[in-house]
Amino acid sequence: MSHPCNNCGSNEPTKRCSRCHVVWYCGVxxxxxDWRTGHREHCIQMxxxxxxxxxxxxxxxxxxxxxKMxxxxxxxxxxxxSENNHMEDEDANSFQNPQVIFFFFA
Incomplete structure (x- = not known):
């Protein structure tokens, strides 16, 4: 697809401005x-x-x-x-009231 030159309006094969990628030119x-006559400011803004x-x-x-995370x-x-599904109800209930027993060896 051919784009008209932003400077002269020519429909010759064109290349896009390598900085802003918005305007097209038929040659260097x-x-x-166009750069000297105002495209510079527009190009930087774009x-x-x-x-x-x-x-x-x-x-x-x-x-x-x-x-998403x-x-x-x-x-x-x-x-x-669940990891607890394999336990019997008695075993699962024992976790609700845990008993701790300490052994002291001399």
């Missing part, structure tokens, strides 16, 4: 002319805007990952039996 000469959007996107992705920690895993 048009790019230099690049800063793109960097800000990328940073915000990274922050949103990180926040979504933390939310938080949900995983709060969600019980019902696919696997």
């Amino acid at each position: 000469q048009c790019q230099r002319e 690049q800063q805007h793109q960097q800000q959007q990328q940073q915000e996107s990274k922050q949103q992705q990180q926040q979504q990952r933390w939310q 938080d949900e995983l920690y709060k969600t019980p895993n019902t696919d696997y039996p």
Whole structure:
């Protein structure tokens, strides 16, 4: 797909500005002319805007990952039996009132 040159409007094969990736030029000469006549300021602003959007996107992705991890920690895993399911009721109840016995050997 051909894009018109941002400087002269030509529909010749074009290349994108390597800094902002927004505008197109038919050649180096048009790019230099446009840079001197105002693209420099716009290019820097567009690049800063793109960097800000990328940073915000990274922050949103990180926040979504933390939310998913938080949900995983709060969600019980019902696919696997509890470690205490193999115990008889008497054994399980013994953990509620544990008895400690100390032995002293002389």
